[in-house]
Amino acid sequence: MLNTDFMLQVAKATIKGVPVTLEIVIVSLILALPISFVFALLRLYSVKGGNQFVKLYVSFIRGTPIIAQILIVYSAFPSLLASFIGKSAFAIDPINYAYIVFTINAVASLTEVFRSALQTVDRGQYEAGTMVGMTSSQIFRRIILPQALVSALPNLTNITLGLVKNSALAFIMSVKDITAIAKTEAAFNYSFLEAYLVLWVYYLIISYAAELIFKSLELYFGRYRKQVKKRHYSNKEQLISVTTDKRRSPAQG
Amino acid sequence: MLKIRGLKKSYAENEILKGIDLDVKKGDVITIIGPSGAGKTTLLRNITTLESADSGKIEFENIQGDYSALTRQETKKLRQSIGFVFQNYNLFNNKTALQNVMEGLLTAKRMPKQEARTEALKALERVGLLEYKDQYPVQLSGGQQQRVGIARAIALKPKVIFFDEPTSALDPELVGEVLQVMRSLAHEGTTMVIVTHQMRFAQEISNKIVFMVAGRVVESGTAQAVFENPRAERTRQFLAETLVQY
Numbered sequence: 321m322l323n324t325d326f327m328l329q330v331a332k333a334t335i336k337g338v339p340v341t342l343e344i345v346i347v348s349l350i351l352a353l354p355i356s357f358v359f360a361l362l363r364l365y366s367v368k369g370g371n372q373f374v375k376l377y378v379s380f381i382r383g384t385p386i387i388a389q390i391l392i393v394y395s396a397f398p399s400l401l402a403s404f405i406g407k408s409a410f411a412i413d414p415i416n417y418a419y420i421v422f423t424i425n426a427v428a429s430l431t432e433v434f435r436s437a438l439q440t441v442d443r444g445q446y447e448a449g450t451m452v453g454m455t456s457s458q459i460f461r462r463i464i465l466p467q468a469l470v471s472a473l474p475n476l477t478n479i480t481l482g483l484v485k486n487s488a489l490a491f492i493m494s495v496k497d498i499t500a501i502a503k504t505e506a507a508f509n510y511s512f513l514e515a516y517l518v519l520w521v522y523y524l525i526i527s528y529a530a531e532l533i534f535k536s537l538e539l540y541f542g543r544y545r546k547q548v549k550k551r552h553y554s555n556k557e558q559l560i561s562v563t564t565d566k567r568r569s570p571a572q573g
Numbered sequence: 574m575l576k577i578r579g580l581k582k583s584y585a586e587n588e589i590l591k592g593i594d595l596d597v598k599k600g601d602v603i604t605i606i607g608p609s610g611a612g613k614t615t616l617l618r619n620i621t622t623l624e625s626a627d628s629g630k631i632e633f634e635n636i637q638g639d640y641s642a643l644t645r646q647e648t649k650k651l652r653q654s655i656g657f658v659f660q661n662y663n664l665f666n667n668k669t670a671l672q673n674v675m676e677g678l679l680t681a682k683r684m685p686k687q688e689a690r691t692e693a694l695k696a697l698e699r700v701g702l703l704e705y706k707d708q709y710p711v712q713l714s715g716g717q718q719q720r721v722g723i724a725r726a727i728a729l730k731p732k733v734i735f736f737d738e739p740t741s742a743l744d745p746e747l748v749g750e751v752l753q754v755m756r757s758l759a760h761e762g763t764t765m766v767i768v769t770h771q772m773r774f775a776q777e778i779s780n781k782i783v784f785m786v787a788g789r790v791v792e793s794g795t796a797q798a799v800f801e802n803p804r805a806e807r808t809r810q811f812l813a814e815t816l817v818q819y
């Protein structure tokens with residue numbers, strides 16, 4: 321049977337890693353969002369040079385396993401830094417390298433997300449904006465961007481969940497996240513299954529919380545996409561057309 | 574009020590507009606008719622700078638020049654003095670009916686919020702949608718969306734409003750409500766340039782009909798002249814073909 325006392329002990333020890341895992345996820349996201357947004361714009365507006373660079377960057381990062389990226393950053397950066405600032409480079413908290421890798425990684429996928437999200441807003445709305453006299457930047461800020469961000473949210477959720485899961489690899493860079501702590505506990509007590517089950521539950525909770533947060537953001541900011549349920553139907557036919565046809569509601573007044 | 578001379582537009586090697594003249598006077602309701610592919614949509618889009626015409630003179634307000642050489646200022650001025658109602662409504666999906674109408678007042682006209690709201694409510698009332706002011710476009714029927722589109726245009730008090738087939742994306746039973754709104758605008762003296770295939774409606778509300786084929790104006794004149802006494806053979810043929818459906 322499972323040793324529940326030990327599991328509780330692991331749970332207690334591992335909880336210290338939760339903020340570290342969350343930090344990796346949140347910091348990387350916060351750094352990656354603006355960068356990838358700019359990258360997406362460079363692509364969309366075919367900015368000379370920038371467009372090529374971003375294209376290359378994205379296929380470069382997406383075409384290599386994250387573990388390779390971790391190994392490269394973790395072996396290259398400290399010595400690279402050392403050549404500038406000397407030995408103190410090796411004393412830098414390794415979590416900073418985690419931020420770098422996961423940001424680099426998230427930027428690649430987020431760029432594509434923003435690019436397609438910005439394209440989901442049809443050109444007609446842009447034209448309507450110009451015809452009421454709005455400037456391009458007003459249309460972008462007030463019409464296109466808000467809609468693009470909402471349509472990016474589902475993909476943003478997926479990328480965040482991927483980030484949560486990938487952050488488990490940070491232990492390779494000797495970051496003390498939940499995986500690292502659980503591994504240590506497991507090895508110390510020779511109870512691997514128990515420790516990893518606890519770990520599993522932690523990731524489940526974190527992922528679920530992240531999903532919940534994004535879902536509510538989507539509900540709140542995407543409320544303009546929701547058809548309000550009409551409360552009174554004069555006959556069955558109307559009910560059918562309300563549920564099958566998203567764009568038209570037959571109830572007039 | 575608006576005078577267009579020799580408007581030309583080509584896509585690649587295809588000349589779609591082969592030199593169009595158009596005169597719009599205050600209070601005019603002009604309907605442009607013609608077979609599919611005649612260039613009606615292209616004409617409206619080029620007049621209104623949604624697309625940049627290759628050449629053609631324009632006189633409007635204090636703008637006097639050629640489409641090929643309009644300055645930024647002139648383009649802006651032009652856009653602010655005209656309205657456009659789209660075939661697909663093109664409402665701002667992230668904004669309520671009221672916000673759709675307020676948007677141009679707030680941004681282009683820089684109106685204070687309260688005042689913009691009052692103006693927008695007036696416009697919504699004119700199209701009969703006051704009680705729908707807080708609905709988002711997805712929550713409105715096609716006919717209602719188009720009426721919001723019209724409200725959005727009239728709220729800015731443009732000198733002339735262009736309509737590109739405002740009812741052709743609508744289910745037949747919703748066409749009437751939109752035409753009714755346009756009819757009342759016409760009676761209130763709104764200057765309008767309309768592209769439509771609704772011939773009866775065109776005949777009823779227009780004081781001038783322009784018949785276009787293959788990028789040229791074949792015939793133009795009063796509704797009565799064009800519909801009842803068409804001069805050109807091509808016009809007669811077109812009217813016979815289209816009116817037979819009624």
Ligand SMILES: Nc1ncnc2c1ncn2[C@@H]1O[C@H](COP(=O)(O)OP(=O)(O)OP(=O)(O)O)[C@@H](O)[C@H]1O
Binds near residue numbers: 584610611612
């Ligand atoms: N952006 C474009 N690029 C290339 N060709 C175009 C473009 N826009 C329009 N055309 C061509 O111009 C011609 C006229 O099109 P337009 O849409 O103006 O006709 P229309 O009179 O409005 O027709 P309909 O009654 O079907 O709406 C068509 O042959 C069309 O293929």
Ligand SMILES: [Mg+2]
Binds near residue numbers: 614
């Ligand atoms: Mg057309």
